[in-house]
Amino acid sequence: MKILGIETSCDETGIAIYDDQRGLLSHVLHSQIDLHNVYGGVVPELASRDHSRRLIALLNQALSQAKIELKQLDAIAYTCGPGLMGALLVGASFATSLAYSLNIPAIGVHHLEAHILACMLEEKRPQFPFLALLVSGGHSMLIQAERIGDYKILGETLDDAAGEAFDKTAKLLGLPLPGGPKLAHLATQGDATKYHFPRPMSQKPGLDLSFSGLKTFTRNLIEQHGQAAQTKADIAAGFEQAVIDTLMIKIRRALKQTQLNQLVIAGGVGANAKLRATLKTFAASTHTEVFFPRLEFCTDNGAMIAYAGYCRFIRKADWNYQIQAHARLDL
Numbered sequence: 001m002k003i004l005g006i007e008t009s010c011d012e013t014g015i016a017i018y019d020d021q022r023g024l025l026s027h028v029l030h031s032q033i034d035l036h037n038v039y040g041g042v043v044p045e046l047a048s049r050d051h052s053r054r055l056i057a058l059l060n061q062a063l064s065q066a067k068i069e070l071k072q073l074d075a076i077a078y079t080c081g082p083g084l085m086g087a088l089l090v091g092a093s094f095a096t097s098l099a100y101s102l103n104i105p106a107i108g109v110h111h112l113e114a115h116i117l118a119c120m121l122e123e124k125r126p127q128f129p130f131l132a133l134l135v136s137g138g139h140s141m142l143i144q145a146e147r148i149g150d151y152k153i154l155g156e157t158l159d160d161a162a163g164e165a166f167d168k169t170a171k172l173l174g175l176p177l178p179g180g181p182k183l184a185h186l187a188t189q190g191d192a193t194k195y196h197f198p199r200p201m202s203q204k205p206g207l208d209l210s211f212s213g214l215k216t217f218t219r220n221l222i223e224q225h226g227q228a229a230q231t232k233a234d235i236a237a238g239f240e241q242a243v244i245d246t247l248m249i250k251i252r253r254a255l256k257q258t259q260l261n262q263l264v265i266a267g268g269v270g271a272n273a274k275l276r277a278t279l280k281t282f283a284a285s286t287h288t289e290v291f292f293p294r295l296e297f298c299t300d301n302g303a304m305i306a307y308a309g310y311c312r313f314i315r316k317a318d319w320n321y322q323i324q325a326h327a328r329l330d331l
């Protein structure tokens with residue numbers, strides 16, 4: 001069975017083909033970073049237009065990489081939310097029309113469920129139930145994943161998402177898009193102990209998170225200490241360490257609370273090298289097994305949509321040719 005996956009929820013156009021016998025047959029991606037960089041952030045209208053410009057070429061590329069033809073597809077999965085409305089509508093209309101013309105199912109996939117399942121594309125896969133840390137540009141959550149479609153949110157951010165905090169702090173430091181990786185790179189040249197960032201919400205019970213204070217803390221540091229190269233690197237390192245320490249405090253708490261011993265990392269911030277190294281050390285010193293998607297499947301991609309669509313399809317999920325797009329959508 002071959003499933004096409006289409007991701008267009010934000011600023012990446014991703015297409016992939018997943019085969020239940022052979023695994024991932026192809027995956028292609030176009031990032032809009034250069035398009036949005038001049039504006040200092042994602043411009044929704046430009047994002048939609050660029051998705052519609054790229055989809056057909058990327059589809060042809062994915063088919064030729066997989067060495068299959070359109071008529072060999074068994075279903076088409078697409079991101080139906082959450083995300084930018086216009087961007088979602090482009091992918092949803094494209095996927096639904098294509099599925100209709102081929103007389104095969106069109107399956108709307110929840111973007112966050114797809115992130116959580118991205119680790120299943122790797123050789124080392126978790127078994128349900130597991131704890132998932134989902135840290136992306138729009139969401140930061142700790143989730144108890146019981147089975148496909150059954151997710152309990154244990155805690156989430158009360159304000160900025162972890163990736164959003166990386167992006168906004170990077171902007172304060174005058175770094176170009178993509179803020180997260182650029183800040184992480186700068187942090188490698190800094191001293192994380194120079195400035196004492198808070199570990200937000202760590203003193204409060206529970207599993208909720210909050211990152212907007214770190215951005216304000218950064219703004220104050222810049223006002224006090226200026227923007228010399230080494231100062232910026234030290235701020236970046238201190239900020240990154242504060243996010244990682246805060247996440248680790250909540251992860252430990254969630255594992256204890258749930259008694260789970262498998263931890264899945266999902267979402268763009270999961271690509272952060274220092275976070276990954278910290279988690280590997282943590283796994284080695286506890287009874288917890290940690291599962292990561294490869295770097296390119298932490299950030300948005302078509303492969304996770306194809307795989308999540310496959311999981312939904314074999315569970316006989318409802319499908320129809322209604323074009324589904326929801327800017328906000330509960331997990």
Ligand code: KG4
Pocket residue numbers: 010135136137138139162163164166167178179180181184267268269270271272273298299300
């Ligand atoms: O999952 P994703 O591609 O998109 C959403 O669904 O939001 O996540 C993008 C986020 C951005 O905020 C980006 O800055 C962050 O992930 N990110 C990183 C790194 N790579 C991407 N943050 C920190 N370190 C990284 N290496």
Ligand code: ZN
Pocket residue numbers: 111115136137267268299300
């Ligand atoms: Zn995402």
